[in-house]
Amino acid sequence: MKHLLSYFKPYIKESILAPLFKLLEAVFELLVPMVIAGIVDQSLPQGDQGHLWMQIGLLLIFAVIGVLVALIAQFYS
Numbered sequence: 001m002k003h004l005l006s007y008f009k010p011y012i013k014e015s016i017l018a019p020l021f022k023l024l025e026a027v028f029e030l031l032v033p034m035v036i037a038g039i040v041d042q043s044l045p046q047g048d049q050g051h052l053w054m055q056i057g058l059l060l061i062f063a064v065i066g067v068l069v070a071l072i073a074q075f076y077s
Contacts, residue, residue, distance in 0.1 A: 014076050021073035028066035035059050 008015070035058050043052040 018073060018076040021069055021076060024069045025066060025073050028062050028069060031062050032059060032066075035062065 035055055039052060039055045042048070043055055
């Protein structure tokens with residue numbers, strides 16, 4: 001077993017960062033439907049345009065962060 005772990009040693013950083021960034025990617029993918037639910041449940045029925053634009057901004061931020069995290073995850077995979 002030690003012999004096999006000696007091959008693994010140079011890739012410890014990648015084997016920790018790759019799953020971590022995949023987890024972050026999944027979290028940001030799951031945040032998008034939650035924000036859309038907030039738009040449908042709160043902003044649209046009340047006609048609150050300020051809240052709507054804030055939610056749209058959150059969607060854009062989550063999309064950009066999600067893409068960046070996905071790119072980093074693919075780099076370490």
